[in-house]
Amino acid sequence: MEIVVVGRHTDIAERFRRHAEDKLAKVGQLAPGVQRIDVEVTHENNPRLADVCEKVELTVRAKGPVVRAEAAADDRYGALDLALDKLNERLRRAHDRRTRTRRRGEGINAVAASLPPLDEVPAVATDEPADDLVPHEHGEAVEFHVSGSPVVIRNKLHQASPMSVEEAIDEMELVGHDFFLFVDTATSRPSVAYRRRGWDYGVIALDTNCG
Template sequence: MEIVVVGRHTEVPERFRRHVEEKLAKLEQLAPTAQRIDVEITHENNPRLADVRERVELTVRAKGPVVRAEAAADDRFGALDLATTKLAERLRRSRDRRKDHRKNAVQPPVDVRPFDPDRDAPAPEPEAPTHPATPGEAVESQMGDSPVVIREKLHSAATMSVDDAVYEMELVGHDFFLFVDAETHRPSVAYRRRGWSYGVIALDTSCAGD
């Protein structure tokens, strides 16, 4: 299993890279088919955010749904510990679900707990944008002369049921999840509402104008 460590707005010392590899190697038994784990370290320079100045995002890429977890703390070692704990819980959930599918058993309710990921929000298209060329690739661009930075990412259009979409949304810790509804064949988004409730918004492409 390959472990790729990158830093955003920060240098990642070799000592910390070795610590990451040793810690994540213990998760291989929970994800035996994992091909790679991407580790992204982000440093926040704002002194008002000193308590969460180090953010660690972990993404497991394997055959099947992507599993992701992230956490922030005042140091990157603490953030890594928190993110690894979340990731282990989601990997166990994914493993248990696969076992249930193999047994053709009735699926138990999804273990839903609130998360607070710092995700991208829809924004006006920047002037002369540079679009990502491949799924999973993120491209950042500045909107005109303003200080606003737009981060754009291309996703594959996966066809699945609403139940599977909610399940995969929980695995990556997002507040929303894009998919193609297997029943209606419409581009849709599942999103988290208050409490333990979810919503789904679908696009009716048949009424799109020229």
């Protein structure tokens, strides 16, 4: 199992790198098929965010869906512990779902990961018009500033594998997001699954055939 530790706007000390590797070595017990774990550390320089100035994002890559977790704290060691707790919980839930599926005799096709690690996705900040900054390759991302505004918009292109609503919600839970964009196999429509309250979810679909 490969563990890759990178820093975003910060340097990574060898001590932290070894600490992260030791902590994550046990992830394989919950996810035996894991091939690689990406650890991304981000430092926030804003003094108003001192309590959450260190963010750690963990991404587990295996043959099945990607599993992600992130957390922020006032130091990266604490953020790593918090993110690892979230990651382990998601891995346990994924294991429980697979167990229930096997007992029911149902096969659920795993969906390939669509979010590459941030260190592999170059982002370009520019003041050029947004129309000139459309990504053309999967995983490509560009950033542009809204004219006359401090707002920065990140534009990214992902590969979409058609799936059911149930699979989309599973994917959303695994990456820890509040929404998930997908193509519904039942309708062939671009759709978004989103979290409402507790274990309630919603789905919004686009009718691309309307005039």
